[in-house]
Amino acid sequence: MFFNSYEFILFFLPITLIVFIFLSRINTEKAIGWLVLASLFFYGWWNPDYLLLIIGSMGVSYFIGTLINRTLQEKGRAKLILIIGIVLNLSLLGYFKYANFFLESAAYALSSNFELHHIILPLAISFFTFQQIAFLVDAYKGITKEYKFLHYALFVTFFPQLIAGPIVHHKEMLPQFMDRANMRFKLSNITIGLAIFSIGLFKKAVLADGIAVYASPVFALSDAGEQLQFFQAWGGALAYTLQLYFDFSGYSDMAIGGARLFGIKLPLNFHSPYKSLNIVEFWRRWHITLSRFLRDYIYIALGGNRKGRLQRYINLFVTMLLGGLWHGAGWTFVIWGALHGTYLIINHFWHFIAKALKLTFLETSKLWRGFSWALTFTAVVVGWVFFRASHFDSAVGMLQAMAGLNGVSLPYGIAAALGGFSSYIQIAGFELVHGGGAKFVFTYLWILALLPIALIMPNTQQIMSRFSPSFNDIEDNDKTTLLPQNPAYRRFKFQFNVRWAITLALTLTFGMLALAQVSEFLYFQF
Amino acid sequence: MNEKKFLKLWLSFAALLFCGIMGFNYVIDPYLLYGHHDLKGLNRIKPKAGTHSLQSKIHAAHRMAPDVLIVGNSRPEMGLNPAHSYFIDHNLQAFNLGQPGSGLSVQYGYALDILRDHDIKQVLISVDFLDFVTSADSTTDPRTWPPAPSDADKRRKYHWDGTENNAYFLQSLKDHYFPLIALSTFWDSLTTVANQTPSSSNLLANGFNPAGDMRHATTHEGVKALFGQKIPQVYNSFTMRKWQTDTPGYTGSPDLSKLQFLLRYLNNHNIETKVFINPYHINYLDIIDQAGLTSEFWLWKKRLVTLVAQTSTKDTITLWDFSDPTDYIAEPILKAGRTPLKWFWEPAHYSQALGDLMLDRMLGKPGTGPTDFGHPLTMENFARHQAAYKNKLEAYHQRDPEEYSHLTAQLPKRDKD
Numbered sequence: 029m030f031f032n033s034y035e036f037i038l039f040f041l042p043i044t045l046i047v048f049i050f051l052s053r054i055n056t057e058k059a060i061g062w063l064v065l066a067s068l069f070f071y072g073w074w075n076p077d078y079l080l081l082i083i084g085s086m087g088v089s090y091f092i093g094t095l096i097n098r099t100l101q102e103k104g105r106a107k108l109i110l111i112i113g114i115v116l117n118l119s120l121l122g123y124f125k126y127a128n129f130f131l132e133s134a135a136y137a138l139s140s141n142f143e144l145h146h147i148i149l150p151l152a153i154s155f156f157t158f159q160q161i162a163f164l165v166d167a168y169k170g171i172t173k174e175y176k177f178l179h180y181a182l183f184v185t186f187f188p189q190l191i192a193g194p195i196v197h198h199k200e201m202l203p204q205f206m207d208r209a210n211m212r213f214k215l216s217n218i219t220i221g222l223a224i225f226s227i228g229l230f231k232k233a234v235l236a237d238g239i240a241v242y243a244s245p246v247f248a249l250s251d252a253g254e255q256l257q258f259f260q261a262w263g264g265a266l267a268y269t270l271q272l273y274f275d276f277s278g279y280s281d282m283a284i285g286g287a288r289l290f291g292i293k294l295p296l297n298f299h300s301p302y303k304s305l306n307i308v309e310f311w312r313r314w315h316i317t318l319s320r321f322l323r324d325y326i327y328i329a330l331g332g333n334r335k336g337r338l339q340r341y342i343n344l345f346v347t348m349l350l351g352g353l354w355h356g357a358g359w360t361f362v363i364w365g366a367l368h369g370t371y372l373i374i375n376h377f378w379h380f381i382a383k384a385l386k387l388t389f390l391e392t393s394k395l396w397r398g399f400s401w402a403l404t405f406t407a408v409v410v411g412w413v414f415f416r417a418s419h420f421d422s423a424v425g426m427l428q429a430m431a432g433l434n435g436v437s438l439p440y441g442i443a444a445a446l447g448g449f450s451s452y453i454q455i456a457g458f459e460l461v462h463g464g465g466a467k468f469v470f471t472y473l474w475i476l477a478l479l480p481i482a483l484i485m486p487n488t489q490q491i492m493s494r495f496s497p498s499f500n501d502i503e504d505n506d507k508t509t510l511l512p513q514n515p516a517y518r519r520f521k522f523q524f525n526v527r528w529a530i531t532l533a534l535t536l537t538f539g540m541l542a543l544a545q546v547s548e549f550l551y552f553q554f
Numbered sequence: 555m556n557e558k559k560f561l562k563l564w565l566s567f568a569a570l571l572f573c574g575i576m577g578f579n580y581v582i583d584p585y586l587l588y589g590h591h592d593l594k595g596l597n598r599i600k601p602k603a604g605t606h607s608l609q610s611k612i613h614a615a616h617r618m619a620p621d622v623l624i625v626g627n628s629r630p631e632m633g634l635n636p637a638h639s640y641f642i643d644h645n646l647q648a649f650n651l652g653q654p655g656s657g658l659s660v661q662y663g664y665a666l667d668i669l670r671d672h673d674i675k676q677v678l679i680s681v682d683f684l685d686f687v688t689s690a691d692s693t694t695d696p697r698t699w700p701p702a703p704s705d706a707d708k709r710r711k712y713h714w715d716g717t718e719n720n721a722y723f724l725q726s727l728k729d730h731y732f733p734l735i736a737l738s739t740f741w742d743s744l745t746t747v748a749n750q751t752p753s754s755s756n757l758l759a760n761g762f763n764p765a766g767d768m769r770h771a772t773t774h775e776g777v778k779a780l781f782g783q784k785i786p787q788v789y790n791s792f793t794m795r796k797w798q799t800d801t802p803g804y805t806g807s808p809d810l811s812k813l814q815f816l817l818r819y820l821n822n823h824n825i826e827t828k829v830f831i832n833p834y835h836i837n838y839l840d841i842i843d844q845a846g847l848t849s850e851f852w853l854w855k856k857r858l859v860t861l862v863a864q865t866s867t868k869d870t871i872t873l874w875d876f877s878d879p880t881d882y883i884a885e886p887i888l889k890a891g892r893t894p895l896k897w898f899w900e901p902a903h904y905s906q907a908l909g910d911l912m913l914d915r916m917l918g919k920p921g922t923g924p925t926d927f928g929h930p931l932t933m934e935n936f937a938r939h940q941a942a943y944k945n946k947l948e949a950y951h952q953r954d955p956e957e958y959s960h961l962t963a964q965l966p967k968r969d970k971d
Binding site: 215216218219222233234440441444462524525526528529530532533534536537538540541542544 | 555556557558559560561563564565567568570571572575732733735736737738739740774775779780782783
């Protein structure tokens with residue numbers, strides 16, 4: 029079931045909430061049981077067959093977690109059980125997500141025709157697998173303990189975060205589920221939850237889906253081997269950059285808002301990532317809970333920065349490579365991960381050099397900050413080209429066009445609208461082509477409208493900050509943020525007034541109206 | 555303001571706004587779905603209706619309950635005006651059911667639906683070579699019936715065999731009421747209000763597309779630019795596969811069988827029918843020739859002539875051919891500038907002016923309309939027209955060698971098979 033669907037908004041969410049409020053007055057355990065049932069129904073709506081998979085996966089991980097808890101005194105045995113638990117979880121993920129990829133790659137390398145039947149990727153498997161691995165590791169470290177399967181099941185399946193995160197920790201969620209105060213009905217939870225959900229719905233259904241129609245056709249052309257032109261390729265790449273941000277951050281807002289209706293605060297997943305002045309900062313702000321998982325359970329497990337600079341860089345690269353592979357079983361995702369691993373190494377190396385050469389004063393220079401932002405943003409856009417393209421050649425084709433190697437052209441219609449100026453354009457070497465004028469104009473109008481929202485406007489967290497919208501809070505780092513704590517943001521703070529009633533009415537209405545169009549979350553099958 | 559009051563105010567605003575937008579969409583009716591009275595300067599011109607004609611036209615045709623039905627694709631939709639003087643003089647309500655970009659299953663399926671529900675007296679069927687060609691690697695038996703189902707079938711009240719379609723009611727509800735609560739409809743309603751100018755795209759209540767956007771594009775970018783844009787597309791359509799008229803191993807094709815089915819129905823119900831081969835600009839005919847498909851083009855005509863002769867047992871069906879090279883279809887484009895051509899918008903789409911002549915020729919008394927444009931194509935005169943075709947084409951190349959060179963320069967070099 030999609031968050032942006034009539035069945036979710038008009039039926040599932042209200043019914044689940046009303047029954048939950050009723051049951052929570054009687055008995056917390058019954059309310060938790062109801063939420064688990066509702067969450068499984070939510071998951072099974074997509075494909076009931078995979079309900080067995082998620083229930084089985086939970087059962088095994090819960091059992092292993094319990095065993096780890098019981099054997100904590102015997103470190104060696106506990107470690108062995110932990111390894112078995114991790115291997116089982118990864119095997120499940122490996123089979124459903126990567127079996128085809130590895131076999132196809134092997135067949136290609138060996139010039140063989142071997143084919144495996146197509147395995148359908150179960151919804152949310154990457155998310156609930158990571159969440160359960162984190163639980164097992166935390167259990168081994170003695171951070172978490174869980175004795176009731178029902179509680180554990182809610183931790184894994186809680187529907188607002190089940191499908192596409194945020195990836196939550198057991199220690200963040202269980203105390204909230206067990207706190208009777210959270211279970212009690214509070215009007216503020218409904219108001220704040222609905223407000224955040226409405227903003228998320230607007231971001232996803234209106235903004236992300238609105239600009240998507242200018243991104244997908246360009247990538248489709250590139251996938252088909254068409255030679256793109258400069259503005260066409262940049263238009264497609266920038267449109268996708270914005271689509272992805274509003275899609276996923278909109279989804280995360282809906283998850284946070286949806287959970288808040290039940291008195292639960294989920295961790296923040298996005299914090300205006302495109303405002304970052306370097307790539308390290310970008311990863312502190314983009315898909316925060318995944319970055320946190322990769323850092324805590326891969327990067328640090330590999331040794332982190334404890335074994336010298338070179339090993340640190342290797343660890344970074346490997347972590348990002350695996351992060352890329354987590355996003356999808358394909359070489360373009362691996363390249364995307366490798367690219368970001370390389371970016372991070374360069375970024376860390378630059379910090380080292382800048383410190384050694386005492387160049388840190390540059391951080392206050394407006395010109396340098398502008399350059400840093402442009403470099404970071406361009407690097408991210410280049411990365412997204414690999415992330416979106418369906419194969420390597422397509423991504424390279426896009427990047428060639430973006431580099432101007434296929435020439436620069438403008439539609440005749442645009443040139444005609446420019447009047448006398450169009451002759452200068454032709455002298456400058458621009459080629460004039462037939463058709464595409466309206467698409468060109470609308471692509472760049474959408475980009476010009478959405479880019480400032482991502483770069484200048486406060487995000488949902490900042491707008492709702494008075495009401496502690498999420499489990500954690502992230503402060504802007506002045507040195508690495510485009511517009512840190514802009515004083516103008518105060519004017520955007522959410523309050524109970526007529527202006528906000530109208531604003532939210534607009535976001536909710538337009539979001540609901542946008543449901544009548546076909547749409548899908550980009551992160552749904554990762 | 556306290557929280558409770560805020561929540562009430564917010565949700566009330568949202569409900570009001572939601573209902574307001576629904577009402578606005580209904581009044582503006584950007585896709586011609588409701589058929590209520592339109593206001594000049596507000597919503598009479600429907601710039602966005604063309605993008606939803608698959609959804610709206612069949613319902614609009616049912617609403618109108620016409621006497622005459624025009625069937626085909628975008629060519630007759632832009633060319634044949636249901637408000638032509640012939641229809642008015644004879645007190646006939648005509649509806650243009652032309653479906654841009656649709657295959658024959660949709661064109662003929664929709665037509666059969668209207669025919670089954672209304673007392674249709676006359677049907678004009680435009681036929682296009684490209685709609686009938688079949689791939690050289692196709693193996694589908696032309697006698698396979700019914701045609702493969704498509705999404706558009708849900709909008710039909712009846713299946714091919716005349717039985718009722720149970721999915722129709724729900725689809726009709728969806729078609730009519732979903733757009734009221736869609737954001738895209740709201741944008742399109744705003745676009746409709748903001749674009750009440752003759753240069754906008756439009757679709758009239760009788761299904762006719764007056765091609766205002768084509769006129770605007772021509773005056774904006776010029777005739778040569780429009781032809782230049784379309785010529786590679788047309789060439790690509792003809793060369794993207796190895797096309798032929800007959801399915802390998804058979805006489806005829808699945809698409810010809812669909813036409814046969816429709817013609818049999820019309821013949822059995824004594825409905826006067828004109829099947830006509832669209833006029834194409836000479837550039838279009840030259841592209842067919844350059845693609846090596848002239849012989850297949852004539853084989854297709856042969857199949858049409860045979861089909862009409864076999865089906866029309868009561869002499870109610872006539873085949874007309876408007877595709878012969880004549881001065882009407884050979885207007886030069888190189889010096890046309892930004893004034894639209896008299897007869898064509900671009901190589902594939904003819905203007906209403908030419909459509910009027912076609913209606914005069916097909917429907918008027920004998921001798922009405924220009925005698926050198928269009929003729930009935932029969933078993934008797936087929937060989938004569940075929941024999942003269944190449945020479946006529948060549949005569950125009952010699953008359954306007956620059957025009958011909960300009961066209962061939964735009965086409966990619968093709969390996970001879």
